[in-house]
Amino acid sequence: MHLNPYGEYAVLLAASLANDWPADRAGIVGRTRAFGMTMTFRAAPDDHARTRRVLDEWLTVVDAGDPTRRAELLNRQMAAVAAYPRLTDHDGEGWHLHYRDDDRPLPDVLAAVVSVGTALHLTTRGMHRLGRCAAGQDAGDPCAAVVVDVTRNGRQRYCSVRCANRAAVRRHRTREAAR
Ligand SMILES: [Zn+2]
Numbered sequence: 001m002h003l004n005p006y007g008e009y010a011v012l013l014a015a016s017l018a019n020d021w022p023a024d025r026a027g028i029v030g031r032t033r034a035f036g037m038t039m040t041f042r043a044a045p046d047d048h049a050r051t052r053r054v055l056d057e058w059l060t061v062v063d064a065g066d067p068t069r070r071a072e073l074l075n076r077q078m079a080a081v082a083a084y085p086r087l088t089d090h091d092g093e094g095w096h097l098h099y100r101d102d103d104r105p106l107p108d109v110l111a112a113v114v115s116v117g118t119a120l121h122l123t124t125r126g127m128h129r130l131g132r133c134a135a136g137q138d139a140g141d142p143c144a145a146v147v148v149d150v151t152r153n154g155r156q157r158y159c160s161v162r163c164a165n166r167a168a169v170r171r172h173r174t175r176e177a178a179r
């Protein structure tokens with residue numbers, strides 16, 4: 001997979017898996033394809049459960065508000081899964097870098113791609129550009145979606161237009177009630 005300089009699709013892939021968790025291993029592999037990964041993965045019976053654990057670990061980074069804490073967690077995850085970068089040209093993708101050893105099982109590949117991709121995203125775009133949808137921070141709102149901010153101005157707070165509108169309606173009502 002090409003980890004572009006911003007780590008963008010690795011972190012978007014992780015958010016997609018977190019926001020819409022596939023029911024089986026084939027669903028996870030399908031998602032990696034949708035986000036541009038071309039490689040085939042060695043299959044193991046616990047791939048689905050282990051990938052879930054990779055994501056739950058990654059969610060601790062998403063939920064760490066403080067940049068120092070966020071960096072600590074991410075450093076620990078990279079130390080556990082990432083290897084020396086190496087050049088590869090598998091599957092006709094053209095030469096690019098992998099941050100892991102060859103022929104790793106699916107959960108290990110994703111752990112490396114997601115942790116390094118998230119580190120690249122945060123360091124190039126900004127440490128704050130990852131979090132949960134702002135609508136869900138209002139009392140009683142159920143949205144817990146992960147938001148990866150890849151916008152130019154760095155002000156994306158909601159996972160969807162729907163959530164942005166719902167929060168706006170709520171703010172309007174609060175203002176009306178205060179009159
Ligand atoms: Zn690759």
Ligand SMILES: [Zn+2]
Nearest residue numbers: 133143159163
């Ligand atoms: Zn939302």
